[in-house]
Each structure stands twice: as structure tokens, then as C-alpha cells.
Amino acid sequence: MPTSPSTSTPEPDTSSVPLDNATIPSAALQAPTVCVYLNKYGKMGPHLDACRIQSLPDHFGPGRASSVLQQCVQACVDCAHNQSSVFSCLKPGHGGELISAHFEQQHHTLTLPAVNSVTYVLRFLEKLCHNLHCDPLFGSQPIPKVLEKSWKSISQISVIELFNQVLNFGAGLRIGYIA
Numbered sequence: 591m592p593t594s595p596s597t598s599t600p601e602p603d604t605s606s607v608p609l610d611n612a613t614i615p616s617a618a619l620q621a622p623t624v625c626v627y628l629n630k631y632g633k634m635g636p637h638l639d640a641c642r643i644q645s646l647p648d649h650f651g652p653g654r655a656s657s658v659l660q661q662c663v664q665a666c667v668d669c670a671h672n673q674s675s676v677f678s679c680l681k682p683g684h685g686g687e688l689i690s691a692h693f694e695q696q697h698h699t700l701t702l703p704a705v706n707s708v709t710y711v712l713r714f715l716e717k718l719c720h721n722l723h724c725d726p727l728f729g730s731q732p733i734p735k736v737l738e739k740s741w742k743s744i745s746q747i748s749v750i751e752l753f754n755q756v757l758n759f760g761a762g763l764r765i766g767y768i769a
Contacts, residue, residue: 619647624658624708624714625651627732632725637676642669648732656705660687662715663702667691673698679721724751 627649634640646665651658667676673691680689683703690699705711708730715728 622655622708623652624655624703624711625649625653625730626658626662626711626728627730629725629727629729629733631733632727635722635724637665637722638669638724639670639671643727655708655711656687656702659664659705659711659714660689660702661717662711664689666718666722674719676722679709679718 628643628646630643630646630648634643646669650661650665653661659745663676663680667673667689668675672693674693677691677693677698677700680700680702682700684700684701684738685704688699690697703714712728712730716726719726719728
């Protein structure tokens with residue numbers, strides 16, 4: 591009489607096998623992901639509070655583009671001296687994420703436009719910063735550490751001094767004005 595083996599065959603490891611499209615929600619297949627970096631060292635203009643901007647994270651994301659856009663715009667609203675100034679720069683959209691603000695003793699909400707690309711997120715944020723009269727706050731790359739000190743003091747020094755700091759030639763070599 592044959593006997594069965596004392597050990598069983600192990601099940602195959604399927605953890606590295608990709609899921610088929612039927613098991614992934616269609617929204618997840620189409621939603622672009624993005625990470626947006628914050629430039630805390632530029633000029634904040636008349637509408638944004640520099641101290642509040644400093645308290646924000648260095649980046650938003652990575653995440654769905656629509657969610658990251660919402661986080662960036664909501665951060666601008668939250669850091670505004672007057673939240674209505676940011677709201678007045680925005681046009682209501684359809685299909686996007688919701689942002690909220692409190693001004694004129696009321697709670698206000700606005701739906702952002704639907705996001706169809708990472709490029710759209712960056713352009714939207716660039717236009718928002720332009721409308722808020724501030725330096726570009728958002729970008730696709732982190733601010734290099736060597737420039738942070740220069741950005742912090744850019745409003746207090748001349749362009750020539752900034753250039754000298756960035757190049758850091760040392761040994762007394764400096765660029766100056768021609769007399």
C-alpha cells in the first residue's frame with residue numbers, strides 16, 4: 591500500500607505577481623501621482639504670512655494629483671492674512687477636491703477643477719502664486735540646500751552679494767560694482 595509523503599508541496603509565492611486590471615479600481619489606474627515641493631524662502635507677497643508658510647511641510651505628496659493640488663491650495667488659504675484674498679484668485683471648478691475658508695463671519699467652500707495631469711497641477715499653482723503676487727512657492731524639485739540661506743536673505747541683500755554667496759569663490763575673490 592503506497593503511503594503519502596509526510597511533507598506537502600508549498601503554495602507558490604504570489605506576492606510579487608501583479609494584480610490584473612479587474613482587481614484595481616479604474617480611478618487608481620488613471621489617477622496621476624505627484625510630489626510638490628515648497629519654496630519657503632521666496633517673497634510671500636502681500637497676501638501670505640511668511641511665518642505660517644515656514645510651519646508648512648517641505649513637500650506635499652507623493653499622492654494623487656488632485657489630492658496634492660487640494661493640499662497646496664488649502665495651505666495657501668490657511669497661510670493667508672485674509673483667506674478671502676486667496677479665494678478671490680480661484681474660479682470654482684467641477685470634479686475636483688474641496689477647499690474651505692472662513693471669512694466675512696462665514697464658512698466658504700470651493701470645488702477645484704478636476705486634475706488631468708501632473709503638469710496641470712504645477713501650472714495651476716504657478717498661476718495661483720502669480721495672482722497672489724508672491725514668488726513661485728511650488729515646484730517639482732526640492733530647493734537645493736546651498737540656496738536655502740540665499741533665499742532666506744534675498745530680500746535683504748543685493749543680487750551681487752547673493753551671487754557671491756552662491757558661487758562662494760573664497761580667497762578674497764569677489765564680484766563687485768565697476769566704478
